[in-house]
Amino acid sequence: DAKTTQPTSMDCAEGRAANLPCNHSTISGNEYVYWYRQIHSQGPQYIIHGLKNNETNEMASLIITEDRKSSTLILPHATLRDTAVYYCIVRVAWDMRFGAGTRLTVKP
Amino acid sequence: GAVVSQHPSWVICKSGTSVKIECRSLDFQATTMFWYRQFPKQSLMLMATSNEGSKATYEQGVEKDKFLINHASLTLSTLTVTSAHPEDSSFYICSARGAGGSYEQYFGPGTRLTVT
Numbered sequence: 227d228a229k230t231t232q233p234t235s236m237d238c239a240e241g242r243a244a245n246l247p248c249n250h251s252t253i254s255g256n257e258y259v260y261w262y263r264q265i266h267s268q269g270p271q272y273i274i275h276g277l278k279n280n281e282t283n284e285m286a287s288l289i290i291t292e293d294r295k296s297s298t299l300i301l302p303h304a305t306l307r308d309t310a311v312y313y314c315i316v317r318v319a320w321d322m323r324f325g326a327g328t329r330l331t332v333k334p
Numbered sequence: 335g336a337v338v339s340q341h342p343s344w345v346i347c348k349s350g351t352s353v354k355i356e357c358r359s360l361d362f363q364a365t366t367m368f369w370y371r372q373f374p375k376q377s378l379m380l381m382a383t384s385n386e387g388s389k390a391t392y393e394q395g396v397e398k399d400k401f402l403i404n405h406a407s408l409t410l411s412t413l414t415v416t417s418a419h420p421e422d423s424s425f426y427i428c429s430a431r432g433a434g435g436s437y438e439q440y441f442g443p444g445t446r447l448t449v450t
Contacts, residue, residue, distance in 0.1 A: 269429075322439050325377060
């Protein structure tokens, strides 16, 4: 599975959009981009995934660049409850391997 | 959505004893289950992958005789930490993948193990 690079931490003001970047320059053609988040002392929560096209669901939007070497997770209106560690994972196999993630802190 | 539960949510045991953690898929059949370990302020580390009815596949560096995994049914996998020591204290998380070739994985809430 391809390696991902994410910023260690980010802050976001409550009510504003949170844009979390992820680099995956070695991604291969059949690898999906997944995003999970983990709120303190809980199991990871699925957010969204995509292959080539941009995706949107009730939680977030996923923007994947045309060359697929990077992506951005967008939380359109961040709330305090969105404070968590966000993991970008690229995979094709069955197992999910986590990197260090980005610690997002939403501030009032 | 699919729900995965873990029991217990937290456990304290004495050094040298064994402790069993259960992982259940509540509303779907899980052909594959995964066990992760997470130390404070660190990311999740995959320990092993288990398929129903067969032996688990352990990641490099994970002692299979210490971390016994049983996946006897399509809804239950267990992780037994044998002869636990304080360094085994960690947050243990399971996840499950459904049948039918789905790539989706659903995570349990985790079990906090403290070995005294």
